[in-house]
Amino acid sequence: METNKTDAKEKEVWMSHLCDAPREVVFKAWTDPEQLRHWYAPDGCTIDILWMDVRPGGSFQTCIHNPVYGDCWCKGEYLEVLAPERLVFSIYITDPQGNRLADSGKDDKWPGIIITTVVFKTLGDKCSFTLHQTVAEELAKQTGAYQSWLQMFANLDKTIA
Template sequence: MSTTERGTPAQSVTADREIVISRIIDAPRELVFEAFTDVRHLSRWWGPEGFTTTTRAFEFRVGGEWDFVLHGPDGTDYQEWITWTEIAPPERIAMLHGETRDDPNAFESVLTFEPDGAATRIEMHTVFPTKEQRDEAVEKYHAIESGRQTLGNLAAYVTGVLLKEVED
């Protein structure tokens, strides 16, 4: 965090457009990172509670795309699209996320994976194009709670499925 000349924290230029969510996952960083890099894992945990994911295309590389549909528990389908803009295994993934490739409302997210003893601290830092889009995501789509649930699903998948596969 930067500070101003008076020693008070300086507010980020994008603070009013940001959502930051983090979680500690009781698994090694490489394993948590792997859950993002392999579609057979990602499609099993991605999304808030009660949602399922159908992947139409997936290529995990800078410039690669993930084209998928989130199926809501109420039967609503949400067209989703992600392109990976930076990949630094096992510490960082940056992406552009929207409904389609040309979505003018697409937002940027950076995921960082930091060791925390034997566990991993994952942080999802999302910046929306405008404050209004961020506010709409929070109010209409419950983005903060949905993000927490998504990271909760990741934690449950990594510790309940992926970690056990590695141990066997």
């Protein structure tokens, strides 16, 4: 039996969050490396942003330092940057030199490349955003990735407060 695209998308990660700040402030927190380093890592972890060129075709490399699981090196490319409305980027696991790894270290089913789309909307003097990732929600919950987003959203709120 063939699965239609709608069914497949519903099984992927879809999250929404409401921030007590204007859309421009929230978008900047996603695209300014100085702000990103304060919130873009799960609780108990830190992040190094080696570079970040936020423009269509631009790229980034980061390393999240996790005291329990070790370092997680990632690279990606910005596919769409439409300030302050939309941000789309790819992300994949690398070694410290930036070479893409076939094994993410998470799970055999973890995709080699994930596309993340964040859409920002104004709600009065607040901002609501929706995040979509091309990974199964169940798998994201099993690996802790889903819970990490929830922690990072709470950290984002503290950063923009």
